[in-house]
Amino acid sequence: MALEALEKLKGLLEYATPDERAELAKIARRLTPAWVPMFQGPQKSAYESEADVLFYGGAAGGGKTDLVIGAALTRHRRSIIFRRIGTELQAIIDRMAEILGTGEGFNIQRNVWKLPERQVEFGAVPVLGDEKKYQGRPHDLKVFDEITSFPESQFRFLITWLRTSNKGQRCRVICTGNPPVDSQGEWVIRYWAPWLDKDHPNPAAPGELRWFAVIDGKDVEVENGEPFHHDGKSIRPQSRTFIPSRVQDNPFLMETGYEATLQALPEPLRSQMLEGDFMAGKDENPFQVIPSAWVVAAQARWSEQGRQGPMDSVGQDVARGGRAETVIARRHGAWYDKLLCYPGVATPDGPSAAAVAMSAVRDGAPIHVDVIGCGTSPYDHLNQAGVHVVAVNGAGASYGTDKSGMLRFYNLRAELWWKMRESLDPAAVPPMALPPGQDIRADLCAPTWSLRSGKILIESKEDLMARIGRSPDKGDAIVYAGVETPKRAAFSGRSGHVVEYDPLKSA
Numbered sequence: 411m412a413l414e415a416l417e418k419l420k421g422l423l424e425y426a427t428p429d430e431r432a433e434l435a436k437i438a439r440r441l442t443p444a445w446v447p448m449f450q451g452p453q454k455s456a457y458e459s460e461a462d463v464l465f466y467g468g469a470a471g472g473g474k475t476d477l478v479i480g481a482a483l484t485r486h487r488r489s490i491i492f493r494r495i496g497t498e499l500q501a502i503i504d505r506m507a508e509i510l511g512t513g514e515g516f517n518i519q520r521n522v523w524k525l526p527e528r529q530v531e532f533g534a535v536p537v538l539g540d541e542k543k544y545q546g547r548p549h550d551l552k553v554f555d556e557i558t559s560f561p562e563s564q565f566r567f568l569i570t571w572l573r574t575s576n577k578g579q580r581c582r583v584i585c586t587g588n589p590p591v592d593s594q595g596e597w598v599i600r601y602w603a604p605w606l607d608k609d610h611p612n613p614a615a616p617g618e619l620r621w622f623a624v625i626d627g628k629d630v631e632v633e634n635g636e637p638f639h640h641d642g643k644s645i646r647p648q649s650r651t652f653i654p655s656r657v658q659d660n661p662f663l664m665e666t667g668y669e670a671t672l673q674a675l676p677e678p679l680r681s682q683m684l685e686g687d688f689m690a691g692k693d694e695n696p697f698q699v700i701p702s703a704w705v706v707a708a709q710a711r712w713s714e715q716g717r718q719g720p721m722d723s724v725g726q727d728v729a730r731g732g733r734a735e736t737v738i739a740r741r742h743g744a745w746y747d748k749l750l751c752y753p754g755v756a757t758p759d760g761p762s763a764a765a766v767a768m769s770a771v772r773d774g775a776p777i778h779v780d781v782i783g784c785g786t787s788p789y790d791h792l793n794q795a796g797v798h799v800v801a802v803n804g805a806g807a808s809y810g811t812d813k814s815g816m817l818r819f820y821n822l823r824a825e826l827w828w829k830m831r832e833s834l835d836p837a838a839v840p841p842m843a844l845p846p847g848q849d850i851r852a853d854l855c856a857p858t859w860s861l862r863s864g865k866i867l868i869e870s871k872e873d874l875m876a877r878i879g880r881s882p883d884k885g886d887a888i889v890y891a892g893v894e895t896p897k898r899a900a901f902s903g904r905s906g907h908v909v910e911y912d913p914l915k916s917a
Contacts, residue, residue, distance in 0.1 A: 445480035445509050452655045453477050455617055456584075457485075461651040463569075463583040465557065465602050474586035474655065478553040479506050482530045486551035487579055489530045490544070492568065494559040496534035502555065503532060535560070538876055541567045550574040550581040557585035558595030561879025594878050596852040604631075605652035609846045616654055621647040626753035628735065697858045699827050699868060704834040705844065705851045712843040718743035720773035722897075725890025727883045728763045728785040729754035736763055737883040738770045739891035744833070744840040746891065749850070749884055760787025768797060774897045778802050778890040798898050802826070802890055804871070812866070820867040827857060827868045830889045844888070853885030 447454035453473045456466040457480065467474050479502065482489035493499050499521070506523065507513045516523045521532040531549070535541045541564045548571050554560055572581050590596050599606045604614035612631075614620050621635045623645050632638075637646045725739040736757040738750040750770055757763040767777050767788065776798040779789045782805065792799040804823030811818050813832050819825040833842050834854075844850060856878055857869045875881050 445476065445483050447473075447477070447480065452616075452653050456653045456655075457481060459617065459651055459653065460649065461582070461619055462648040463585070463650045465585045465587070465598070465605075465650075465652045467586045467588060467655055475502055475505055475555070476509070478502075478555065478584050478586060479509060479530075481584060482551055482553070483509070483525070483528065485580065487528055487576055488549050488574065489528075489551035489553065490533050490547075490549045491530065491553040491555060492533045492535065492560070493555050494534065495536050498556075499532045499534060506530070535564050535568070538564065538879065540564075544568060544571070547571055548573045548575075550576070550579050552583045554583070554585045555587070557587040558590040558598050559587075561594065561877075562597040562601070563879035596848065597878075597880065599848050600852070601629075602650060602652045603848070607848045609848060614651070617651055619649045619651050621649050623647040626755045628753045695858055697860060698855060699857045699859050700831045700834055700854050702851065702855045704831075704836060705854050707836060708834055708842045708844040709846050709851070711841055712745070712845055716745050716843050717747070718745045718840075721747075721771070721775040722773075723891045723893060723895060724767065724771055724775050724777045725887045725892070726763070726767050726777060726779045726785070726788070727886040727890065728757065728780065728783075728788055729881070729883060730758055730763075730784045734881045735883050736766065737887040738767060739884075739887040740770060740772075740775070741891040745843045746845060746888060748845045749847075749887065751884070757788075760791045763788035764791035764795070764797075767792060768795070771797070774798065776800050776895040776897065778893050778895065780804065780886060780890065798895075800893070800895050802893070818865050820862050820865040823870075824859070824866050824868040826889050826893065828859075828866055830854070830892050833892060847884075850884050850888070853882035854888065856882050856885065 447457040452466070453476070456464060456477055466477055478491060482491065483506075491499070491502060493502070503516065503523075507516070515525050523530040523532075533544060535543075538561060545567075550572070552569055552572055554565060554568075557565070569583050572583060574581055585598075587598070590598060603610045604612060604618075604620050605616065621632050622629050623632050623638075624630070625640055625645070632647050635647050635649055637644055639645070719742055721740055721742055723741045725741075727737045729736045734754045736752040736754065738752075740747040740750075750766070752766055757766060763784075764787075767779070771777060777792060778800045779785045779792070779802060781789050781801040781803055785802075789799055789801050802822070804821060804826070806822040808819035808822050808825040810825050810829075812828060819828060832838065844854075857874055859866055859868050861867065869877075871882070871886070
């Protein structure tokens, strides 16, 4: 009955004066002592979605907060609502009190709201590692408000304990948020790539269900939700979807003039907040090593037919197990081939990592391998096999300068990343062409730089991983492939013997 009455109110809005609309809003609130979604629209579609992991949002003002509170109050027994920063939870708590008409049941010390047959907890994880406080604590609804502010590692860790012991109780994850404003939140575009990544080969419609399974540490889209076996283990795929919302979908908020406020925002914030454009420009850190626009331009130049001559260089970033990947980048002049990516479990040791690198090499191209950590063993095996392999030790000394000849580098890692920046400069000749993919853009645009003792220093890989919650494997492999190492055949001495040449130690 309440929904029918609300539908009638919606029909009256078109003919009402501003004062009458304000009064209708009050009536609507009185008609809904228990929360119900707004009419027929995106919020209701999100509320009723069958997705295991739902992302609702995009633009501002679409009723995202009300959706998660309403789901917790009407569909779930044990819920938790996360914000990255604890003080940001207060607005959600205040709105829940407004919906309930009372603050009774809320324990401010524990941040838990206890209701008959329901419990809603509020949590924050401002620092990487804080997520471990919630380890082993089950909830049948996990909410991530402003999902782009969370590192991917925190999100994946926290949804591990999505479960219930109540028969018939549905479990699900609801994420809300606007487009990311920096590279840290771009993992969201990868996670919901069929809906948000314009380069995705098989795009999905809003609200359409797609199923994903984690196979060998990597997300893989599968045909349906039927359980299957892999390496002796039973895997049940989870469904995902994205449902966009805009302020125009919220008739009551439209009457407050909020749309005019969003329209007045400067670009790209206007496109992000009003239109929910996930590909609009982001506020880049002024010390971002590689500008995003340069990578986008390099990818726009790429084509399958753009290969320029023989293979000149190979870069390998090695991983063993976990979610990280062993990635191989292959360069032909200024043209980079599609990356070869292997789950870490597929390269568990030196011989296997060396084997995939050897299978990728053509035309006597040298292989550049990161020898810090697990790359040492593959390097040794490649070297013993007589393959032209170059050890890349990012912590080693740098002997080069930037293209101006004025700035030196704190270490080799800084030099290699800065050389990649210079190669991607729109003024560089020849212009670089990189294969498409939002994940490549995210990796190459993630590191930042600073000056230390008058030298360029690039954010360490460890600090970068702690900040963004993942390893930039694809970016590192591309940077290693960018090293200009002359092929052995080109440097033979008078006696005919090979003269070893190490470009990483040249002046």
